Amino acid sequence: MRIDIVTLFPEVALAPLSDSIIQRARAAGLVEVVGHQLRDWSQDKHRRVDDSPCGGGPGMLLKPEPLFAAVEALRRPQTRVILMTPQGKPFKQALARELAGAPHLLVLCGHYEGVDQRVIDALVDDEISIGDYILTNGALAAAVLCDAVIRLLPGALGDDRSPVEESFADPQLLEAPAYTRPIDYRGQLVPEVLLAGNHQKIQAWKAANALARTRRNRPDLLA
Numbered sequence: 637m638r639i640d641i642v643t644l645f646p647e648v649a650l651a652p653l654s655d656s657i658i659q660r661a662r663a664a665g666l667v668e669v670v671g672h673q674l675r676d677w678s679q680d681k682h683r684r685v686d687d688s689p690c691g692g693g694p695g696m697l698l699k700p701e702p703l704f705a706a707v708e709a710l711r712r713p714q715t716r717v718i719l720m721t722p723q724g725k726p727f728k729q730a731l732a733r734e735l736a737g738a739p740h741l742l743v744l745c746g747h748y749e750g751v752d753q754r755v756i757d758a759l760v761d762d763e764i765s766i767g768d769y770i771l772t773n774g775a776l777a778a779a780v781l782c783d784a785v786i787r788l789l790p791g792a793l794g795d796d797r798s799p800v801e802e803s804f805a806d807p808q809l810l811e812a813p814a815y816t817r818p819i820d821y822r823g824q825l826v827p828e829v830l831l832a833g834n835h836q837k838i839q840a841w842k843a844a845n846a847l848a849r850t851r852r853n854r855p856d857l858l859a
Contacts (some may be wrong), residue, residue, distance in 0.1 A: 642672045643745035646671030648775040661792040677705035695749035715740045720774035724763035729804035736788040745774030810850045814840035
């Protein structure tokens with residue numbers, strides 16, 4: 637897989653992808669991630685990429701010219717073009733799994749008041765939001781999307797069971813509580829069922845407690 641990120645802040649987008657599991661996946665050749673400076677495609681002598689919105693309003697919009705030029709330079713026949721924007725559809729685990737099967741993702745990062753609508757209409761396959769809140773720019777959101785996608789690539793995680801047994805593997809359930817040693821820590825004990833070695837009872841305990849945690853923290857998933 638290859639991921640190209642087009643942003644005003646490539647170093648911000650790439651920094652979270654330069655350590656731990658994601659960096660190991662990159663080093664192993666499972667994925668190539670490249671950050672691109674949007675200003676490199678500016679047609680303005682001052683490398684400007686923004687202008688005020690037509691019809692008035694606060695803030696600035698990213699202009700169409702540099703974004704069209706960037707996509708036309710980087711897009712391949714099987715490219716999926718993604719715009720990170722608060723106006724996009726919610727980013728969920730099912731979508732992360734879908735994107736993990738794509739050979740090439742081209743991620744555009746919104747900034748200021750967003751991008752010229754003509755970019756969305758002509759170039760973008762998916763408008764994606766990582767949550768109902770506003771960030772100063774889309775580079776952080778792009779890093780979140782890339783992290784969630786890359787960890788699902790075969791071989792990225794140390795144990796292939798990890799993405800199967802975690803939260804949202806079942807879209808209606810959070811993961812059950814987990815414990816490690818010591819068995820007794822400040823009077824708080826690991827549940828005895830997890831120590832007895834009866835895998836059928838352990839699975840039943842995990843199912844019941846996953847449901848309880850979901851009811852407590854995310855009742856909307858059960859609705």
